Amino acid sequence: MPDGSDSDYLAYVHGRAAELRRTAYLLCGDPHQADDFVQETLTKLYVRWPRIAKMDNVDGYVHTMLVRVFLDDRRRGWWKVRLLTGHPEPPPVEGNPEDGPVIRAALAKLPPRQQAVLVLRYLCDRSVREVADLLRCTEGTVKSQTAHGLTRLRTLLGVPFPTAAVSPGRR
Structure with missing residues (x-):
């Protein structure tokens, strides 16, 4: 320069x-x-x-x-060259969900944008606004991608979904 x-x-x-x-x-x-x-x-x-x-x-x-x-x-297209034939499957998700490799394997099974949103939000500790700016999308998109990604992760990891607590005064 x-x-x-x-x-x-x-x-x-x-x-x-x-x-x-x-x-x-x-x-x-x-x-x-x-x-x-x-x-x-x-x-x-x-x-x-x-x-x-x-x-x-x-x-x-x-x-x-x-x-x-x-x-x-x-989003690699046909024009990108891969040295390996075939695409290796991510390893099966087994073990304690608190283990890093287990979470990494589950994250690898998510669509790229959901994976990016969850990594940026929870592993890089970015705010919704920061993630929206990084991904050039709306905050609502970040929130919905987060919700969908967490739902899919819970399913993959076999973690029960949180139940809504009913307060004693309301039924």
Whole structure:
């Protein structure tokens, strides 16, 4: 970059790479694929850095880029090349739902947007508004995707649905 902003870009990347990798891993559950997602995001960021560096919320923009890379990968078309033939099935969900691998396996069976919403809301501790901004959708969409995703997770994990409590004064 002729304007000398390479050092700014490198400083940003060194300060945020671990957080981006964590988010990517939470989204996909595969450390190698997470590295690929981060690399693709950082490559796109480098190309646009002079413009993006001037933004108010660079972190939000970069996280949106990362989530978009994840979702685009999940919508992989015929034009993308896979080295493996066939698509390996996620492992069956067995064991204690409190275990990370069990939850990861169940998350892998959700549609990509539901998976992204649940990861961003509950594992990355983002608000409904932040997730809506990252996914470029409405807050209502985030809420409905959350509800549908949690319902599907409960079914996959065999967790009973919460029952509505009836207060003593109302019947």
